[in-house]
Amino acid sequence: MTFDAPTLIAAKRDGRALSDAAIDWLIESYTAGRVADEQMSALLMAIFLRGMDARETARWTAAMISSGEQLDWRDLRRHGELLPTVDKHSTGGVGDKITLPLVAVVAACGAAVPQASGRGLGHTGGTLDKLESIAGFDATLSTQRLRDQLVDVGAAIFAAGALAPADAKLYALRDITATVESLPLIASSVMSKKLAEGAGALVLDVKVGSGAFMKSPQQARELADMMVALGAAHGVPTRAVLTDMNTPLGSTVGNALEVAEALEVLAGGGPADVVALILTLAIEMLALAGRDGRDPAASLSDGTAMDRFTAMIAAQGGDLSVPLPVAACSETVTAPRSGTMGDIDAMAVGLAAWRLGAGRTRPGEAVQAGAGVRIHRRPGEPVSAGAALFTLYTDTPERFAPAFAELDGGYAVLGTLDNVDNPGKRP
Template identity: 75%
Template sequence: MTHATFDAPQPDRAFDAPESDRAFDAPTVIRTKRDGGALSDAAIDWVIDAYTHGRIADAQMSALLMAIFLRGMSGAEITRWTAAMIASGERFDFGDLRRDGTPLALVDKHSTGGVGDKITIPLVPVVMACGGSVPQAAGRGLGHTGGTLDKLESIAGFTAELSEDRIRQQLRDIGAAVFAAGELAPADRKIYALRDVTATTESLPLIASSVMSKKIAEGTRALVLDTKVGAGAFLKTEAESRELARTMVELGAAHGVATRAVLTDMNTPLGRAVGNAVEVAESLEVLAGGGPDDVVELTLTLAREMLDAAGLDAVDPAQTLRDGTAMDQFRRLVAAQGGDLAKPLPLGAHTETVSATRGGTMGDIDAMAVGLAVWRLGAGRSEPGQRVQFGAGLRIHRRPGEPVAAGAPLFTLYTDTPQRLGAALAELDGGWTVGDHPPPARPLIIDRITSRSRA
């Protein structure tokens, strides 16, 4: 990808569909990108508007997404593509909101997608407890990665379908709302669902524009990006992930959103639970002052970044986990959105356990293998709009470096569809080892990138 300067975009106008339709057609736009050409601003404006309003078929947009996946985009193309997706719908502005006469400290976080990445669930209430206000436009699962909305909707009664008035009220009254994007960047909603089922998820331009179109449109003032690196990330190498982080930081700056990124390791799943409800259960452990060390570390790292970006430093985020104030805020958030934590979380009725055939030390666990296994169990989608199984998931009983006894359980798989177990076990096979020595230690936090940090 050619790196370019990200200037403030222009297309905030309504598109003249009939006139633009006379100027462009889908096969020509597809052919241009297929053959390695750059799409013009006008062509990008047209294709986003036409697809949003149903004048381009899913098959044609799928072909264009694959062409972008294979050919890439320049910085100028990504800027325009992002701006056109923002212009396809509403853009929230919460600048007028006050609490006790003081403007809200609006800040949000977004992850580029990982395995076992339930961080939003404990992170939002931690930031709430520290005085921040979080307008969190969250997504559903994409490919082998889980989605925050799918996880939270495993809580009985919880809804993410919130009106703008409801979002404003929650931000003012309790300090957060976690919601489906709705009319924010509706072009991205359609493209996101198509990417999920057409093997076009692992594309730097499509990831950057998808993330930033929603986040810019949601009305936050500051944004922290958790950019994943490794086997379970969409972009596998550190160089690619750095380029993605820089691209998103510059897109945010071009739209007046103070944006920074943290590069984090995603070679191994986060925590000990991967799926939907099982990740909510693990998040509750973290909010209760326990939980896996890596989940706690990343939650607190991102909380500190968010609070710094919002100009808040009076409260230690770790204290909110120790004293229960973060848990209190999570209960308020869930209740505000119709959820009932008193009801048990679902768990797949059919299980399979993978046990160790020898003793030793748990080696590396391949995040991609685990993610695909959980997808096979029913936690993700193979068709647009497909319902996920809230109880589908996997528990990791031995983390890398932990001692293993022969016959001890290593993984437990859960699903409501027993026919899925064989395919899930096949995905997991070869994705872990037990040896005589622990694997090399890798830092969870690799680096941070701001608009002034280019290295």
């Protein structure tokens, strides 16, 4: 059969399912450049509005896996013993720096983590953008270099590269066409990269709440079920954990800011919510990898996780002795009176960080390593009049006004007397 993009766009626009052959042709042709971005943008919007059924989603995922290289670690050995591999993926959050300490914790407990990661998508941060704020860090690894690093260090965080190149193109396009929040597109994007990277097992951190792509628990469970089924269909044991994303994770949102917080966690400190989620996911990963006798919390307290992280960064050219980038400009939001910090909306903070330059408005745009938001008071904590609530960072001061506009209404100070919400003061 012969296909063309306008016919497939019209079919999905009108609510019809795409055949397996049509999906194969579409993904292959788009990867090769024979289907234009404008045409794929129209199709993505049609999918966003009309959806894809389970068969379409499975075929879309398989076609993206087949668009590039597929890795296999089943023969990975250390000192003659088979080394189990396991990975984790988050569906995207605000302040979600979990991957950075987590891979080190799991590696310190005897499993290997081949972590193919991406860049920021919409208001959510990207692991590679964060790590590239470290001087010299290189996310581009050959297969042999990746194999050697998994044996020597036990962890690698790398750009997908030749893995699912179709998804790399679609990922960037979804980011700028308001088509991110589609369950079939999220599921196929996540699972195509993760299944192509060849990990023996997978744990999914499915975010739910205002700062997540999935706003309701029902949506999040549907996405989780979809991805677990895709993993099982490809013979990869997969578990999903639903975690809260109504409030930002930790106390920082940005790139270098989050790296610094991850280092605090690896040093045995850091925000309690970040540490708790790391340990929850580590337990699940180690159980799937057959290393459930190890204590992930001990790796943070005894420094072995930090050792693995510094070894991973060094193996990929990074130099942690060089200070992390700091934005040229900052502004602070202060409390108008004493009281208690109310809820902090994750989406508002995520969009503020994006406006400050931590994210992109077009494919390939450079992000600002130092841009972002520091949260000084967590919900429920006491607040004194004039105390700092948030500090905003950017290299381009004209970004402050739109960032403040995003943040307005996204938090409140609850008064001690009348319990009335009050916005903070900004410069």
